[in-house]
Amino acid sequence: MYQPPHFRETRLDVLHGLIRSEPLGLLVINGPEGPVANPLPFLLDADGSSNGTLRAHCARANPVWREIQASPEVPVLVVFQGPQAYVTPSWYATKKETGKVVPTWNYVIVQARGRAEIFEDADWLSGQIRNLTERHEATREKPWAVDDAPPEFVAAQVRGIVGIRIEIASLEGKWKMSQNRPAEDRARVAAGYDDAIRPDMASLVRRLGAERG
Incomplete structure (x- = not known):
């Protein structure tokens, strides 16, 4: 990933935070016919x-797990996408001063690389679906639990999936939020996002701009 110094994020807790808040990752492998991507x-x-590990599961009918199993030595890539939005040149103060501006895009992204392992063990898979369910049901007033479903139904579902575990060998983060622009341009971009009802983007532009100084 292209990484200008303005936008590079290396703090492990920040990178992990994005993965936790945006857990739907795009798993990319180099299949026999070229790249294959699965969310x-x-x-x-x-x-x-040292960088953490990732766990997921896919349908047994999905060929991705067999392709991983066939080439376990080949690293995979997982992409986690955070907030993103267009930037119009009309927001920049520089537009009025020189006219030398172009459109761009602001975004947050994390890329994890590592070798993947495949798991077909029922206990591993049961633990995976329970952990995943508990993680995403935790904030509900009345959380749904795996045990709410009939045991034979759950067992059949487990037989229909395959587990994937990735030990993260490298982790890259890019927080591109107008940090390379002058202070007045950044302020106007944040205000533009306010008007567009994108408080998440406005907050990131302001916070990262303040960190830059």
């Missing part, structure tokens, strides 16, 4: 290795 919800184990 999967991931769980992060921050203590699984």
Whole structure:
């Protein structure tokens, strides 16, 4: 990933935070006919290795797991996309001063690389779906639990999936939020996002601009 210094994010807690808040990762592998991409919800184990580990599962009918199993030595890529939005040149103060401005895009993204393992063990898979369910049901007033479904139904569902575990060998983050623009341009971009009802983007532009100084 192209990484200008203005936008590079290396703090592990920040990178992990994005994975937790945006857990639907795009798993990319180099298949026999070229790149193959599958969106999967991931769980992060921050203590699984120095950069953490990722766990997910896919349908047994999905050929991605067999392709991973056939080439376990080939690293995979998982992309986690955070907030993103267009930037119009009309927001820049520089537009009025020189006219030398162009459109761009602001975004947050994390890319994880590592070798993937495949798991077909029923206990591993049961733990995976329970952990994933508990993680995303935790904020509900009346959380749904795996045990709410009939045991034989759950067992059949488990037989229909395959687990994937990735030890993260490298982790890259890019927080592109107008940090390379002059202070007045950044302020106007944030105000533009306010008007567009994108408080998430406005907040990031202001915070990262303040960190830059």
